[in-house]
Amino acid sequence: MSNTDLIIIGGGAAGLMAGVSAGELGLKTLVLERKARPGRKLLMCGNSRCNLTTNISEDRMVQMFGEPVGPFLAPALSAFSPSMLQRWFAANGLKTVVKTGNKVYPHTEKAADVLTLFTDLLRDRNVSMACSAAVQTLEKTKNGFRVTTDNFVVESKYVLIATGGVSYPKTGSVGDGQEWAKRLGHTVEPFKPGLAGFEVEPNVIKGRIGKIYERVTVDVLSKGQIVGQTRGVFEIEKWGVGGTALTDASRIVARLNLKDYRLRVNLGDGKFEEIRPLQTRSIKEAMVTVGGVALGEINGQTLESVKCPGLYFAGEVLDVDGPTGGYNLQAAFATARLAVADVGRRCGKKVSSLWKKKHSKRLLRGGTVEGGVRAEADRKRGCLQIMRL
Ligand SMILES: Cc1cc2nc3c(=O)[nH]c(=O)nc-3n(C[C@H](O)[C@H](O)[C@H](O)COP(=O)(O)OP(=O)(O)OC[C@H]3O[C@@H](n4cnc5c(N)ncnc54)[C@H](O)[C@@H]3O)c2cc1C
Numbered sequence: 001m002s003n004t005d006l007i008i009i010g011g012g013a014a015g016l017m018a019g020v021s022a023g024e025l026g027l028k029t030l031v032l033e034r035k036a037r038p039g040r041k042l043l044m045c046g047n048s049r050c051n052l053t054t055n056i057s058e059d060r061m062v063q064m065f066g067e068p069v070g071p072f073l074a075p076a077l078s079a080f081s082p083s084m085l086q087r088w089f090a091a092n093g094l095k096t097v098v099k100t101g102n103k104v105y106p107h108t109e110k111a112a113d114v115l116t117l118f119t120d121l122l123r124d125r126n127v128s129m130a131c132s133a134a135v136q137t138l139e140k141t142k143n144g145f146r147v148t149t150d151n152f153v154v155e156s157k158y159v160l161i162a163t164g165g166v167s168y169p170k171t172g173s174v175g176d177g178q179e180w181a182k183r184l185g186h187t188v189e190p191f192k193p194g195l196a197g198f199e200v201e202p203n204v205i206k207g208r209i210g211k212i213y214e215r216v217t218v219d220v221l222s223k224g225q226i227v228g229q230t231r232g233v234f235e236i237e238k239w240g241v242g243g244t245a246l247t248d249a250s251r252i253v254a255r256l257n258l259k260d261y262r263l264r265v266n267l268g269d270g271k272f273e274e275i276r277p278l279q280t281r282s283i284k285e286a287m288v289t290v291g292g293v294a295l296g297e298i299n300g301q302t303l304e305s306v307k308c309p310g311l312y313f314a315g316e317v318l319d320v321d322g323p324t325g326g327y328n329l330q331a332a333f334a335t336a337r338l339a340v341a342d343v344g345r346r347c348g349k350k351v352s353s354l355w356k357k358k359h360s361k362r363l364l365r366g367g368t369v370e371g372g373v374r375a376e377a378d379r380k381r382g383c384l385q386i387m388r389l
Helices: 013-025 040-048 058-065 069-079 082-091 111-124 176-183 244-255 327-346 351-355
Strands: 006-009 029-032 096-099 103-106 128-130 135-140 145-149 153-156 158-161 188-194 212-222 225-237 240-242 262-268 271-275 288-293 311-313 373-378 383-388
Touching: 006 013, 006 145, 006 153, 013 029, 013 040, 013 111, 013 327, 013 351, 029 153, 040 111, 058 069, 058 327, 069 327, 082 096, 082 103, 082 327, 103 111, 135 176, 145 158, 158 176, 158 327, 176 188, 176 288, 188 244, 212 244, 225 244, 240 244, 244 262, 244 288, 311 327, 327 351
Parallel strands: 006 029, 006 158, 029 128, 158 311, 225 383
Antiparallel strands: 096 103, 135 145, 145 153, 188 288, 212 225, 212 262, 225 240, 262 271, 373 383
């Protein structure tokens, strides 16, 4: 058995936050990343501006995630809420700003600065990271786990899988974590594109490519009923229709497993447009993956598997996805931190230091909680609403 407490597989948003958090606790940690550099998807976030979170309360965030993701994430969001996330970044030297729609960005509005912060903190906290280290297999051993990469084998008592979903596979997330989870006895919910645009008949976009409608409402209609509502931007692209209102609608389509549906776009001034999409864009073009390791087999209080003790999951490898606006990074960061807290507790570390009081004294100013965002999961009507005003 090696003297490593924790091996983190994946150096994306969740893996980097987990590594830094493990460093805060003084855990002997190794992060393994397939790509030559970590955080490839992080660098793409928010058009490279990195929408870190949404400035709303954790309760509202739980509502916005909807069933079943919200209730599962509630303990993680409570332990590391959107406001705590902002304080954490500020306390570590990267202030954040709240922009339109309560979207929170680093004040420099550069994703590269977020990645640099993480890699600097890993270095400062003596956390090892091996890049170009694609993990091939993960096996349970008598005392923990054996992790085999192309070039070396490492063992540790605890492993955190943070290998992401399957969207944008060129960034390194290709579904390896879900495969290992399956082999270790877990259920993996089928992958579907979340936060993607829709392909449509050519006549829908003809003569309008490039047109942007800034504030629309979209009703997702199925069997004559409104089953979901979103609000935001509507864009006509050369491949179909997109923009935040439409990408959020695609998540509803995926979550409700809709086959026969239409999108009614309220353009304002009494003008409506009804679209019957051919299909959602491919998962490779989606911003998130709906599906992943089944939430019922993971303890939401600790992120430990109930099937395989000592194995933890964080981020999009889980069947976790949220709307546009910083929800997905918030989920990745919060699950990573809660998982590491549990490993720390089991390794006898003083976990309360993860949620240092001094951070709260450095609260960022501005940004009223919840202002500008309305969300409601109207379970009675079975209607998931995602409203961004
Ligand atoms: C274009 C785009 C823009 C986005 N913008 C935003 C935004 O502004 N705000 C927001 O909240 N969300 C945004 N998202 C979603 C967000 O990026 C993801 O939800 C988040 O990155 C998930 O983090 P993760 O760590 O779980 O996975 P990832 O970031 O995908 O990281 C997984 C890591 O694991 C590594 N890995 C995989 N398999 C192995 C293996 N076998 N061995 C070793 N390493 C491995 C990968 O190389 C990768 O680095 C965006 C997504 C896209 C595609």
